[in-house]
Amino acid sequence: MKKIMIFGAASAIAQETAKLFARDGEHLFLVDMNISRLEAVRDDILARFKTKIDLYEANALDFDKHQELFEKAIQTLGGLDYVLIAHGTLPDQTKTQENPESIIREFNINCVSVISLASIAANYFEKQNQGCIAVISSVAGDRGRQSNYIYGAAKGGVTTFLQGLRNRVAHSGVSVVTIKPGMVDTPMTAHLPKSPLFAKPNDVGKGIYKAMLSGKDVAYLPGYWRLIMTIIKMIPEGIFKKMKL
Ligand SMILES: NC(=O)c1ccc[n+]([C@@H]2O[C@H](COP(=O)([O-])OP(=O)(O)OC[C@H]3O[C@@H](n4cnc5c(N)ncnc54)[C@H](OP(=O)(O)O)[C@@H]3O)[C@@H](O)[C@H]2O)c1
Numbered sequence: 001m002k003k004i005m006i007f008g009a010a011s012a013i014a015q016e017t018a019k020l021f022a023r024d025g026e027h028l029f030l031v032d033m034n035i036s037r038l039e040a041v042r043d044d045i046l047a048r049f050k051t052k053i054d055l056y057e058a059n060a061l062d063f064d065k066h067q068e069l070f071e072k073a074i075q076t077l078g079g080l081d082y083v084l085i086a087h088g089t090l091p092d093q094t095k096t097q098e099n100p101e102s103i104i105r106e107f108n109i110n111c112v113s114v115i116s117l118a119s120i121a122a123n124y125f126e127k128q129n130q131g132c133i134a135v136i137s138s139v140a141g142d143r144g145r146q147s148n149y150i151y152g153a154a155k156g157g158v159t160t161f162l163q164g165l166r167n168r169v170a171h172s173g174v175s176v177v178t179i180k181p182g183m184v185d186t187p188m189t190a191h192l193p194k195s196p197l198f199a200k201p202n203d204v205g206k207g208i209y210k211a212m213l214s215g216k217d218v219a220y221l222p223g224y225w226r227l228i229m230t231i232i233k234m235i236p237e238g239i240f241k242k243m244k245l
Pocket residue numbers: 008009010011012013014032033034037058059060061086087088089109136137138139180181182183184185186187188189
């Protein structure tokens with residue numbers, strides 16, 4: 001039985017990945033900031049699959065409690081094999097850009113807390129010479145755009161951090177998986193007009209599950225986003241800055 005911690009486990013995407021690990025009978029330690037939502041997630045999973053699930057309420061912004069959280073997870077699970085970091089917020093770009101305090105808060109949620117959690121996981125896995133850290137970044141981190149550069153820059157910071165972390169721990173048999181979804185139809189994007197490019201959370205959740213099992217370095221989900229972002233990254237800056245993206 002593998003031991004898996006999911007931070008941001010009430011996220012629509014992470015729930016789908018959790019279900020697949022539950023189907024395999026793995027022991028789950030689910031973390032999010034609202035215990036009643038976590039209980040609903042657990043009950044839904046246990047109605048479908050027979051497995052063991054423990055819950056823990058934590059706010060990603062409580063940086064000083066991250067170490068304690070890992071100790072609790074390791075003690076409860078009796079070790080740790082996989083960590084999925086999935087929490088996040090999508091700020092309103094035009095409102096947030098007017099307020100540096102809000103920008104810092106968004107960076108703390110979407111970048112700094114993620115870096116802290118991933119570092120603690122890496123230090124633990126490096127010592128045991130095995131483990132997998134998967135983090136949901138975003139295609140938004142591949143290029144800064146006027147419509148969402150605060151969120152995009154935070155995700156870009158995560159992506160670059162994970163790239164370096166992967167380099168560091170590769171020789172210890174630890175895998176670091178960067179997940180880059182495009183647009184996904186979840187509560188986070190409920191206010192946005194939908195287009196055919198929107199993926200379903202269960203498809204993205206399945207992609208994350210597969211990437212974690214294979215220890216893939218970078219997974220664009222769905223896969224066609226790799227091509228889209230390759231083209232977007234190739235547009236010269238002089239042209240890009242005039243585009244309304
Ligand atoms: N949806 C997309 O189009 C898309 C695209 C690319 C990447 N992503 C990334 O995918 C991940 C999952 O997002 P989702 O689409 O599944 O959205 P979601 O359903 O809104 O999930 C986000 C989760 O993060 C939790 N969270 C927010 N702030 C937190 C904090 N300070 N501490 C602990 N938990 C916190 C939320 O809890 P509450 O609900 O209680 O606030 C929620 O459970 C995020 O990292 C997101 O950036 C999403």
